[in-house]
Structure formats: structure tokens, C-alpha cells
Amino acid sequence: MQTKKIRKMNNNPISSNQSGWSSPLAFFMSSVLGGEFCLVCGQEPPLFTDRLCEDCCRKRTKLALVPKNIPWVRCARCGIVELEGKWTDISFDQLWDELLQRHVQVHHLAEQTSIAMEVEPISERHTLLHIQVEGVIDSLLYQEEHTMRARMANGVCITCTRKAGNYFEATVQLRSSARRLDEEEFKALRDTFDDVLDSMPNDPMFFISKEGPVQGGYDVVLGSKGLARSWGRHLISEFGGHAVETNSVVGKRDGVDVTRLTLLYRKPGYDLGDVISFRDALWRPTSWSKDGAIIQRVSHHEKTGVSWRDLESANVSARRKDILEVELLTEDASVGEFLDPTNWQMSSVRLPYTYAQQSRILLCKIEGEWIALPRLGIDEKIKYGSQ
Ligand SMILES: [Zn+2]
Ligand SMILES: [Zn+2]
Structure with missing residues (x-):
């Protein structure tokens, strides 16, 4: 057992299948004798939901609907997780929380509900999520325990698919004017890429598909034009110099031109303070x-x-x-x-x-x-x- 947490949940409505049937005898008794009886077993009050006694009520009421198995997909290459069609980089704790939120449905009339979860890893693919649910329906307190089995399946995320296919949209060429930059200076330029990446929202296209020194400079090949431009702006504000953009058409996809961007950044041969x-x-x-x-x-x-x-x-x-x-x-x-x-x-x-x-x-x-x-x-x- 790893974690245990308790929290309040919003009541997720579930379809209630409680109306429409009753025991003919009970119905007969209540209509002929005129008094209040449980519609199912004839028991005397107190009566609760649908005029049923506590026992009958409890038999027919489920506080929470919890699926036995829930699948989830992890990228086999980089480990990020797919949630409702979107790839996201989240921790296991966040993942279990998400699965709980998405799959556990609490009765729509339940009040004061709380849910506790314990996580029990079984294997790399299987994790048991033990869930305790508590809530009040028509002044009866219900407590239930359920177990969901979270099953991991391997997939490949968009980023890894694109990387594997050597996909790229833009090349940033780091160069200098007037003076040849030394290795350390190129490294300083290159390092700012990580800062720019950190400052931007997550995007599956924000990746480097290739990089390395070339004659007279350093090239970085990127999955996104937007990322290339952001980096270009950052380089200029940090190191001065200017950037020249060239777009070339490399083909058509769904009738639209596919273009690639080359962004040539030239750092001046001097820094501020030189x-x-x-x-x-x-x-x-x-x-x-x-x-x-x-x-x-x-x-x-x-x-x-x-x-x-x-x-x-x-x-x-x-x-x-x-x-x-x-x-x-x-x-x-x-x-x-x-x-x-x-x-x-x-x-x-x-x-x-x-x-x-x-x-x-x-x-x-x-x-x-x-x-x-x-x-x-x-x-x-x-x-x-x-x-
Ligand atoms: Zn009853
Ligand atoms: Zn991946």
C-alpha cells in the first residue's frame, strides 16, 4: 500500500434505475389498508427513497459505480501518459487521481461524499486502486469499498512518432558575424534553448530532432516553427545580432503547401561590455x-x-x-x-x-x-x- 488520501468529490450523476417496480402485494397492502408500508416488503416506517424501508433501500442503492478495469496508455519511448486523447507529462500520483476522477461515478443524490484511495502496485503494468466511498442518500449513510485495476498499455506519443520519423519544421542556424565564436560561446547560445523551452507551454511539437556543430556554426533542427521563432527572439534580446528567416516549400499535405523554416541567427562578434x-x-x-x-x-x-x-x-x-x-x-x-x-x-x-x-x-x-x-x-x- 502506497498512498492514502481523502478528499471531497463533486457528485457525478449516475442514472438511477430505482423507480418503476414494486411488489404487487406491498402495493395492495398500502392502497387497501391506507397506512404507510415499504412498497417492497411491507415493513412499517421509517421509509426512505421511493417509500422503501431501510433494508430494501440499501439493497437497491449503489453509492458509487466503479469499473473493474481501467486501461491507460503510456508512451513506451518517453514515458508520458495519454489522457482522453491528450499526451501529458504527469506523475503517477496525478495519474491515479485523474483515473479516479474520470471513472468513479457517485450517486447523483449523494451528499457529504468523500473518497479515499489506496494505491497498490502489482506489476509494471497493473496497479490496484482501492477505493472507499462514503456518502449520505436520503439521510442514510452508505459506505462502500471498491477496487479498480489500472492496466497500462504501451503506445507511442506524437512527439516520439515524429522524432522517429525525423520530422522537422524548422532549422535554427547559429552563426556569428565579424569573428568566429569559440565552442564555449556556441554552448552559451545553445543553452538558452532550454530556458526558452521551459518558459513555453507544453507542446508535442517542441522537440529537437537533430543538432550539432557544422562548418562555421551550430545547427539545431526543431519540430516547431513557433519554437524556432521564439528562440530567435530570445537570442536577439540576450546576445544582440539579427535573424533572417527563409521559408521553403517542401511538398503538399492535404492540398496545403508544407513549408520549412530556416532561421539564420548571427550573433555579433562582441558582447555587451566588450x-x-x-x-x-x-x-x-x-x-x-x-x-x-x-x-x-x-x-x-x-x-x-x-x-x-x-x-x-x-x-x-x-x-x-x-x-x-x-x-x-x-x-x-x-x-x-x-x-x-x-x-x-x-x-x-x-x-x-x-x-x-x-x-x-x-x-x-x-x-x-x-x-x-x-x-x-x-x-x-x-x-x-x-x-
Ligand atoms: Zn422493505
Ligand atoms: Zn513519447
Whole structure:
């Protein structure tokens, strides 16, 4: 015995087959003698439903109708369950509850009903559900015990059928512009897929049918166009860049064109916080905009929006992961001194325009020279390597 739970149920109406017959003798007695008698056995009051005595009432009344066997189907590949034609991922506890709700019918006149269930696994396919039902009908309390045998049958869900048939609707191609991404960067892009999937409602078409690295990037082949587009939007908001959609007709099904979507996502060669050289100056992208990025100048306060097209000429001078946070040992109005972590020699750097005696500054090395970076809003969220 595994679980035991008690709960109230709504009364599911069942057809009542209680009217229409009675003992001719009882009918004779009650009509001739005029008094109140049980219509079946002639017993004196108290009488209950259909003017029957308690014994006769109990003999003819069933509080609950419970089928002996109830089949259910589980996907043999992934283990999800089919309930009334829909495949759902539910726990066993939820499954037994569902089967109880769907198959146990309580008398439509019953009040104050409660149902308790104990689950007894017999084998992988068979589970006994022991059910105790209690309820009041016409002020008589009924208590019944029933056993349902839940029988599992193997099936294959839609998702697994489609996967097995290599079904797909969309390909998302992860690529980069300007700079080749390393494996870790592709992994970071790919990992966001799981977040997107988690945030969306369950759908049998939300699956990956194939994925892997390809020349110059990484491809993910998906069962759903909608999922591909959602992921594309997520990638853009998270990493910037843009996506291009191509639809191709691959055939006809029931007279309708079957199309496949290819979504080519290009991640820019830089991340927010990187240092890029653009139009002969150093800048840092600080947020993505609809069609490009907002960039801030390193040398002095200047902020501007630029399009992806503009940024095609930009080069990455230092990646965010190369930025260091160091302690200043001395400083004057415009220059600070620090211990160069690469050779432990005293070095000096021009202080950034945002500097306000906080003694720790952000540094990166560009073309062999240390450059101090102004501290921007985005830097508060990033943990830099420090000396
Ligand atoms: Zn009777
Ligand atoms: Zn499955």
C-alpha cells in the first residue's frame, strides 16, 4: 500500500434505475389498508427513497459505480501518459487521481461524499486502486469499498512518432558575424534553448530532432516553427545580432503547401561590455537596440545608437572576459599607478573620466597598452577578474 488520501468529490450523476417496480402485494397492502408500508416488503416506517424501508433501500442503492478495469496508455519511448486523447507529462500520483476522477461515478443524490484511495502496485503494468466511498442518500449513510485495476498499455506519443520519423519544421542556424565564436560561446547560445523551452507551454511539437556543430556554426533542427521563432527572439534580446528567416516549400499535405523554416541567427562578434574599435575610437556596447546597439565611448562621455550595418566595420579590441579590476596604489588628478598583473611592475594609466577616488579601476590591454575603462551601468552586473 502506497498512498492514502481523502478528499471531497463533486457528485457525478449516475442514472438511477430505482423507480418503476414494486411488489404487487406491498402495493395492495398500502392502497387497501391506507397506512404507510415499504412498497417492497411491507415493513412499517421509517421509509426512505421511493417509500422503501431501510433494508430494501440499501439493497437497491449503489453509492458509487466503479469499473473493474481501467486501461491507460503510456508512451513506451518517453514515458508520458495519454489522457482522453491528450499526451501529458504527469506523475503517477496525478495519474491515479485523474483515473479516479474520470471513472468513479457517485450517486447523483449523494451528499457529504468523500473518497479515499489506496494505491497498490502489482506489476509494471497493473496497479490496484482501492477505493472507499462514503456518502449520505436520503439521510442514510452508505459506505462502500471498491477496487479498480489500472492496466497500462504501451503506445507511442506524437512527439516520439515524429522524432522517429525525423520530422522537422524548422532549422535554427547559429552563426556569428565579424569573428568566429569559440565552442564555449556556441554552448552559451545553445543553452538558452532550454530556458526558452521551459518558459513555453507544453507542446508535442517542441522537440529537437537533430543538432550539432557544422562548418562555421551550430545547427539545431526543431519540430516547431513557433519554437524556432521564439528562440530567435530570445537570442536577439540576450546576445544582440539579427535573424533572417527563409521559408521553403517542401511538398503538399492535404492540398496545403508544407513549408520549412530556416532561421539564420548571427550573433555579433562582441558582447555587451566588450571594447570595440569603431570609426577610429574605442567604444563599449552597453545595450542592444531594435536594429543595432547603443555604444558608449571609452575616452569621454558620449553615447550613440548604431545599426548592425554600421557595426559591420567594428572590431573587437578586448573581450569582456579580458577586463581586469585592479587596485590603484597612487593617483593624481589624471594618472593612476598600479601593479601590472602580467609582470608585477609598476605601471601607470590615464584615469577614466568616470573616476571618483574609488581606487579600484577597470583595465584592459589594447595593442600592448593598458587602458582604463569608464565604469558603466553594465559593469555593476559583471564580475571581473581581479588582481
Ligand atoms: Zn422493505
Ligand atoms: Zn513519447
